[in-house]
Amino acid sequence: SGALDMAVQDALAQSTGVSLAQFLGCTATTIPVSYILGISDDDTMLAEAQRVFDRGVRVLKVKVGRDWPADVRRLHSLQAQFGDDMQLYADANEGFAVENAATRLDQLKEMGVLYCEEPLPVELILARSNLQSGQHLPIIADDSTFTFRDLQRELALNTFDILNIKTARTGFTISKQMLSLAQQAGRGVMVGSQASSSLGIAHAGLFAALPGIDHPSELSFFLKLKEEIVSRPPPICEGVIQVADLLNVKIDPDLLKAATAVI
Template structure:
């Protein structure tokens, strides 16, 4: 039985066509991520993208290298089919979500290769297509409209709009988006920027502007305020930062603070993402798959979760459109949808990756 032989990290950089800004002051101008590779004793290979997010998870490229250095000796020698032992090894290092999530995804890929099958054989789709969304960061009107036009031309019909710094500016941006793209659905991500005192006023204005829902309007620690805001029923609430882990999810389900769970495989891998999806479905919560501002390769892996039963809201599978370059040619979107038949033909391109490797 093949076992884990080594784990390697290969940093890469993909410039963005424009900065992504969110929250009170966060910003990225390039994807400075790491490609993780797991090699098995029979030569089988699994890959995953790791996106360091210092302002969200406290992870930097250096902390990810340290986390992998800590976990690798616990994984080496473990049989690829011993999923319980592999998960126990990953659990030896709490936190470090994207390092552990990347390892889990790469282990799934390596397991598929060792069996002589494709990843989709381990994660078969439950449907033929999924609706996709694109993230619009905080920007001036003209920059935002150019970004939206590029995504719209690529087939996206749902925009997730970063909001929360200025209500009037937010409303003007939303008005201009609605005017320019009348057939597009909109929802908001406030990234915890509101307060219990002003949240209802903001949500009422966004509801009047026709938004579908809003993600994390209040700081995570304001638990009772978040529950009270949901009980008012102004807009459905999306849980993201409040549900990093299964333990977080249990707390939020008990408090009943949200309507839609945003699952991000970049931080929870396949194994934990599937477990959280099942738990959310059992609790009758809606689910979407989110992006960690990943390349097309990260979006490719996230799509495997988006195609599972129970993911019924638009999934953030289009951020790679903001990147200048790719090492996986992502399939086209067709009138707002990603089709499984197109995704199944997608492959990692080692030669293209070499152009962006550091």
């Protein structure tokens, strides 16, 4: 439904003779981006981080929660390799426990990590509210806010600091409603990734150019892809993507044909 909603909005923009950016009400000309670092051995992880740094990425989202000593070691390795040139934040994927979450968030804060996504299981609503009230480290809501109603619940219980909106999931219409509600509640907002190609990134990126998106957005998944269906993926320069480059992302018919050919 998210993809259908975005396609309809794109068609409406074309029918009125304006760009999708104008139709949506985008105000930013550049968008800070982040990259989701894959789970792998240390050498592979550091090589991947270096590769995307060389492609312009300056913020990494690092998966944590499975093996805490190893998680801390990886974060230290990344900091040793990049220093202040790369900022880090964590995604626990609901992997912490009530007994250790506060301590781990404090440790991440001491290390200079920006924030942590979904530290506790979503079903532990009151525990998540208590954790947020401790203000150990800014908490990102993702799995706990799939829908507008989810967001209303999470705001009522004060469980998070930053909302991760995924336009592939909620389209432009509902995503705008969620953005407005989060802004009214004084929450930060970022745009997340659903393993999107450059084409998906182009649409998510335009949403990230709206007023109120105030944290780096996950708009670089296309750097993981070996093949593309667009003629020119958007370049990343010193941590940002230009909105003008997103508007120029177009499907290449030959690449699309090759990607969908039956072998």
